[in-house]
Amino acid sequence: MIHYHGTPVSGTRTSVVEFLRGRHALVPFPRRDDLHLVAEMCQSFVFDNGAFSVWKSGGKLDVKGYLDWCFEWRRHPGFDWALIPDVIEGTEEDNDALLADWPSDIRGVPVWHMHESFDRLAKLANEWDVVALGSSGQWSSPGSASWWQRMDEAMEAVCDEHGRPPCRFHGLRMLNPKVFSRLPLASADSTNASMNAGSLDRFGIYVPPTAGQRAAVIAAKIEAVNSAATWSRV
Template sequence: MIKYHGTPIGGSKTDAVQALTGRFGLVPYSRPDQLNIVLQYCKGFVLDNGAFSDWRKGYTEYRDYNGYTAWVEKLQEHPRFHWAIIPDHIAGTEAQNNAYLKRWPAHLKGVPVYHMHQPLERLLWLAQNYEIVALGGGNGYEVLKSRAWWQRIREMMDIVCDEFGRPLCQLHGLRMLDPKVFSLLPLASGDSTNVARNSGQAARFAGTTATTRGERACLIADRIEALDSARYWRREGRQTSLLDSFYNVAQAA
């Protein structure tokens, strides 16, 4: 499983270089602050359209489709470019998001997003028509690892995996670099801003040798990368028990 670490990483340029060197990065269109560091030091990278930021600000449409595609077209020439998230709207309708897919230039390597409130039939259609599908939140599923979130994940995996638990396409988990999530799902890749957010909380690292933000970022990233995703999806039995167990632990914390 490839883990893409979201940028920008806080602290100095030295901290960011230390955190990202030899890893995989994600650069959002809305915050390309550390694009040059990612291009120079990461093993590979993906581009994010920044729709999550737009959604949190209350926008109901993706604001700069043409600007984003021009940005992707330029960066696609880089030898370590992997792919870009096709513009989407987290709370948008199926028709709205399908319209964004139709606008996407065929020569750009783009990945569609399935939002959890959308019909499961759309997820199946995406998996049958794209090499990679990104799985994101949606209306009613904003809280990662909530009971509703896990229940929907079960339904999604049952639809998008074959009888042996193998996904019909490569699956990418948006904001899913929590080991308690990706270790149970057959993801090919995932991303999050865990490193960027949590490396700034120095108090959490008391008693460790990580004194700089770069060192703290490396410690978080190393812990994430020490584990891998599940080889396949288990529909019943142990998998269900594990999901319920993780939910109950989170609720008790």
């Protein structure tokens, strides 16, 4: 499983380099601050269209600007893929229309939102080699009891009798070992390491001196855990 850590990362540029070295990163379109460091220091990286931030703020996604950005970076050897623009609480028709407009020369990954039908999930999984799973609607909080019930139903709908998924799944905001260790994910992302590097209380009295070191400790503990090989029915 690939653990993609969300950027930007707080701290000095030296501490950011310290954290990014040899890791995998997710770079959001609205916050490209660390992109050139990511491109130099990380093993690989993916692009996030910023739909979640736009949804939270009530703004509008600059689809053309995002496409231009993806086109510029698509040939970098560390570039894995880009999330195709999506409307987090939009209709299936809204999101299918955005998929239809995605250019074939940029490796894109569609998003299935948990409020959407399992038929759409199955369709995406049969047509794309990677599908991102996005928490939305009443299931917007990964790891909650209702979220797990919905996720179990989704896996039941698309996995085979051995619990194997039909494609590679990416978990959006699911880089929590308590979450991804129970799911057959090929990759997942979160901003856990970068966001919590400033939370000194979590380290007790033995606090690493720099933000980069603290983020690296958090990331290393996450990376020590792998995803499930198959989905186990509960």
